[in-house]
Amino acid sequence: MEGKRKRKLSVAIITFNEEKNIGDCIRSVESFADEIIVLDSLSSDKTKEIATSFPLVRFFEAPFPGHVEQKNKAISFCQNEWIFSLDADERANETLQASIRAFLDANTVNCDGFKIARLTFHLGRWIRFSGWYPQRRYRLFKKEKASWVGENPHDYIELKSGSIGKVMKGDILHYSFQDFSHQINTINQFSSIVAYTRYAKGERFSLFKTILKPIGKFLEIFIFKFGFLDGIAGLWIALASSFSTYLKYAKLYELDKLKMERPSNVKKEYGKK
Template structure:
């Protein structure tokens, strides 16, 4: 059969320093490469506007799931590969997707594993060992949930397969970026946790961060990733502390 056409989607904000590398990994692959930009201020939109292979749209940002679902509904083709600007498609994954496009009966969506890099080093443990995401899926069957942090395709009721090829994920540009993202995610997670956390106590501020560090660094082998693993596990534990510290501060401010 003729290989199915498919769309490639990115959502971006201030990705000028990484987006071209990701685009190079999918160059010439799809006739519908859509990028939804949230009014970047670093020149991302200007950079992309000069590319004839990109269909650029700018749209205000209200959340990651809303932005992605909006783009999914406007894809020209039924099948979609959705990527982040800090992800690279490996040649093995590209070949596997091409082969899949000629299979008569596909699943509704497919998990893709990611190889993560931090501070110039591949991270094999630290809770990232089994990192995988649903990124190749049918436009009319898959949508993202409404989480503000770590949004995912809802797989309940879907037939979901697993691909062997991987994405390379350069998740944090530097330590400042990691810390900034941790703070931002902590604020968003505080909002998500508000309804199910009536009181904040030492369990939330001390035990939960401590267990997160122990889980990531010891149980999930963060110590095997050396100094980089220690940094990752410590910052992730700090993010748990911040989540409840932000929630506590917000509630105190409302009472003042």
């Protein structure tokens, strides 16, 4: 970061086998970061080698207990009052970079966090409907005023009671899936985590929900959230979302009725702090 600014900023990123993404992610925040925290879940690829080649990076490693827990752990390593949290498959676009630099240079800031829109690239195009955009969430925030919460893996930043939030110009660019195989693998992984988490909280299998919820999800995405305006990509997104919803309840059936300890693709250390 060039020059001296009114306030300092830490960037927090969690990683696991992100050698294809981490370099571009870091480059998108170098112009405004004072430090970049990378918390890695014991990657077996070149994630560490690439991340540590950047002078602003402070690299840490820890087993992965869950998305919420790991992202809050990354925050705990940050040394500055303000934090920008980013996933490895995300980038700050040029407008957002300029907005953050202006924020760091401003004389006064009358809020505790900023919501930022996220724009996802999928199936060869930017998805602007289907419930995927703008998806504004808090991503830039005061360390003592916010934390990651939610149901793993669907986490989000929550400001503490009484905190003031605003919206910042610019987009986080999200490169979510490499191809259909990657998307199916992600759906399989995430649905297992959701089912496992919900079962641990007391939810049980429901045939009624297993039948109706996937249908409702398709209609929600494709019709009510205008997925049809995203063309064939919107149809695929709606179908994939419906399938993901079905898998959550199918895996609840395995946990509840078949008394499985956990889905086979959920690691034993998951959920341990």
